[in-house]
Amino acid sequence: MRYEEFTIEGRNAVLEAFRSGKTIDKLFILDGCQDGPIKSITREAKKGDTLITFVKKERLDQLSQTGKHQGVIAFAAAYEYAEVEDMLKAAEEKGEPPFLILLDSIEDPHNLGAILRTANQAGAHGIIIPKRRAVGLTATVAKTSAGAINYTPVAKVTNLAATMEELKEKGLWFVCADMDGETMYNLDLRGPIGLVVGSEGEGVGRLIKEKCDFVAKIPMFGNIDSLNASVAMGILSYEIVRQRLSK
Known part of the structure; x- marks a missing residue:
């Protein structure tokens, strides 16, 4: 709708x-x-x-x-929100292990739109955003997503950490992007997974990071210390895709 x-x-x-x-x-x-x-x-x-x-x-x-x-x-909201349950059902119907994207403190609508677009192409089953300190499904998000908003569901939850706990009980592992982690190429990112991405400035919050099973570092060789959140999400998503395809 x-x-x-x-x-x-x-x-x-x-x-x-x-x-x-x-x-x-x-x-x-x-x-x-x-x-x-x-x-x-x-x-x-x-x-x-x-x-x-x-x-x-x-x-x-x-x-x-x-x-x-x-x-x-x-x-x-410019669009309806989905339920996390629906995303897990969609994965099951496709016969795929769930692949969810969780966003911690993404407040820029252009970033959320770009993340939606990449999530759709990488075959993610959905995106989960928190109620507070996060951009919702605005018209700008819809426009930036280039139509992906019509296909990739977004759920809004009160507590991201609690949602992660519930998903762990359903067999999901969680990986977050952070500079002090293990290089992403050395991690086994197959199976049911939730990719957690934080804002460029602050990264993933401490409480959320503690709930993650893996902390993945994207190798960087430049002079600045961070990537745009949607770019970091894209790089890690496609490492997950690569590992899924090279069984």
Whole structure:
């Protein structure tokens, strides 16, 4: 199912969006606003996975495209999110060991779009993103993905570490990209696997890294110490593909 709009402004429009079942990623409400309509909106938001932020009027004015926000702006997902279960089912139906991509703190929509595009070509069964400190399925992500968003499912979870634990129980191994790991060519990356990629600045968070079974280092010979997150993901994904193909 496709959602065209991304920013929804005004009390009635936002309430209607929630009630019609649209996926709302983020909700911005004027700080201190507690009247009836705002309470109804907040109540609806709490039923789902919406991130609610109370902000000053200046911030709302900045975000507003119409200038008529009435103290509330919602960011709707441009596309529907999937469930992690669906990804595992898809792998099973194809007779392939699951190959999932998990993203820790990827906030740039162009990066997520590029990752989606590569994930689709590398045969990944899906992408998992956290609810907080991450970009959602925005229109920019959709455009950058070059159509891949229609084929590669994306799930949004409250807690990435907890999701990893659940997937481990289902037989997945996890590998993350980090400079202090073992060179990726020396690792056995076959079988059911989750590839964890962090942001360029901070890399994979400590808690998530501790949950990984392998830490893979991409050999680098240049003068700077990192690769763009989507490029790092592409390199590691295709090492996984290479190992899968050379049984």
